[in-house]
Amino acid sequence: MLGRSSGAEDEDNQLFRARAITSPNARRLRGMSLTKSAVSVLLARHTEKNSHKHRACPVQMRMQMNYTDTDSNTTCVMTYSHDGFGLGHLRRNTTIASALARQVPDSSVLMMIGCPSGAVFKLPTGVDFIKLPSVIKRNTGVWLPLRLRIGLEKTKALRVATIQEAVRVFHPQILLVDHVPVGIWGELLPSLQMLKRRGDAPTIVLGLRDILDAPEVTRTLWEREGTYEAIRRYYDEIFIYGRKELFDTGAAYGLNQFAPKLRYVGYVCDQEPPKSQSEMRRELQIENKLLVVTGGGGADAFPMMLECMKALKILGANSGLEAIFITGPLMESGQREHLGDMAKGLNVRVLVHVDDHLSYMNAADLVVTMAGYNSLYQLVRLGKKGLVIPRSGPSAEQQTRARLFAERGLVDVILPAELSPERVAEKIMDDLERTDYPAYEPAFDTNGSQTAADRLAEHLTAVRMSSTAYYSGRGQGETRIYR
Incomplete structure (x- = not known):
């Protein structure tokens, strides 16, 4: 100085x-x-x-x-989502954080996110976020900086330092990590090690969607990167955002070795009630059958939406259809503009993002979507007819989920190898007339966010009691600051 x-x-x-x-x-x-x-x-x-x-x-x-x-009356919970592609990880953590904030009014939830658009979804009082430099997934285990014109090492260093300092200062009683146990590039390891060294070590929970990738791909990657050992060493519990009856995540990905830690909490879906179909159709001034085309965050939705727009051109303006395309905030502006140009002359609206996404889906006679976790489970939760077009890669997650749901009669599917405008046009008209789906699935539990929040609240109670015992036992000597 x-x-x-x-x-x-x-x-x-x-x-x-x-x-x-x-x-x-x-x-x-x-x-x-x-x-x-x-x-x-x-x-x-x-x-x-x-x-x-x-x-x-x-x-x-x-x-x-x-x-x-x-602060002295607040319980602190931190979540992590790398958000290297799409909005699924952010959506799950936001939904759980919102449920926890409602259930534990004195809690503060700090979300570490990498989404380039920031916290896209509404956050209640008690929930906030820190934005990490954005990255993008190019292939299995391959990540690159998305916006900054800097190298990999500097990007890694920025993310590691930001996470570690936030963990040190915020001092969470619970850390909830979505999808990547050690973070991309192992960026969570320094923070996990620091947390486990704390005298009042927090509860660390790993949250996994039901289907990650092809099982052999995930197992090989996790073996190579030491992920299984990290789970054994650092994690107290594993939330599976699904149901074992529909997909045995533990068996598929070698997680049954941690059976005492495994907890299937159900599917994490937005619990806000949508507007009724009739109310939303009046609000949108819909007069014909409505097709809603949605691609989640939109980063990879353009190919699917392009085929849908071409299909509507084949059907023509006199098809008796109205369509709403919700591109998502992550779609490139040029791609969105191209869809808007193609929509001219058709009864089609192209929107970027809507706050009440569920109500738009609920207004539809048919929803066309990809097979991402949030899009598909919200569709089934609403009981809507859905034509699902999974992406071709970079992982097998979406095609696996689409096949699973199609086999149970929950959705209709066009796989990437079958995709063409003509095929989409044919399926749209057929599905609008079908009455044999979606089938009822008794094992489908959409209360995952509340179940997860209930469990985290239990952990907070236990951590509070443990912390009280820890600090009361330290004696009345000189005052100390513990860094």
Whole structure:
């Protein structure tokens, strides 16, 4: 620091420690110690020395007077989603965080996200996010910076440092990690190690969607990257966002070795009730049969939507159909504009993003979508007829899920190898007339977000009790800050 004596710097350092000691967060910091009398002296000296500054800044005084630190009464939960492709990981964590915030009113949920659009979905009071530099998945285990013109190593370093500092300062009682146990590039490992070294170690939970990739691909990758050992070492529980009766995630991906940690919580779906079909159709002024075409976040939805738009051109403006395309915020602007140009002359609207996505789907006579986790499970939750067009890659997740649902009579499917405008046009008209699907699936449980929130609330209760015992047992000696 320029222009400061070493004595002044030492006093500032001591003052920082003194302030921290008297804050509600004192127990959360480590490594420095001062006696209580020294704390009092330092704070008194600082108040006297700087009192003129406060008199000169009444706005600052008012801000300080009105500020209420509620941190001592708050339980802190952190979530992580790498968000390297699409909105699925962010959507699940947001839905669970919202359910937990409702259930535990004094909780604060801090979401670590990588979505280039930020927190796309509405966040309730008590939930906020930190945006990591965005990356994109190019292939299995291959990630690249999405927006910054920097190299891999600098991108990695930025993400690792941001996560680790947030974990250190926020001091979560629970960490919920979605999909990637050690983070991309192993970026979570330093934070996982730091958390496990804490005297009041938090509960660390891994959340996995039901279908990850082809089982052999995931097993090989996890063996190579040491993921199984990381799960064994760092994770207290594993949430499977699905039902074992529909897909045995544990058996498919070698997770049954952690059987005591496994918990199938059901499918994580938005629990907000949609508007009724009739109400939404009045609001949208729909007069004909309605086709809603949606591709989740939209990053990879253009090929599917392009084929659908070509199919509508084949059917023509006199087909008796109206269509709404919801491209998603992650679709490239040029692709979206191309769809808009193609829609001219047709009874078609092209929208980027809608807040009430469920109500739009509920208004439809037929939904055309990809086979992503959120899109497909929301479709089945609503009991709507769906024509599903899974993407061809880079993983086998969507094609596996589409086949599984088609076999149970829940959806109709066009696989990538069969995709053409003519095939889509034929399926649209056939599916609009069909009455034999969707079938009823008794094992389909869409309360996963609430079940997960209930379980996290149980962990918070246990962690609170454990933390109380931990700190009450540390004695009444000199005041310490634990970093």
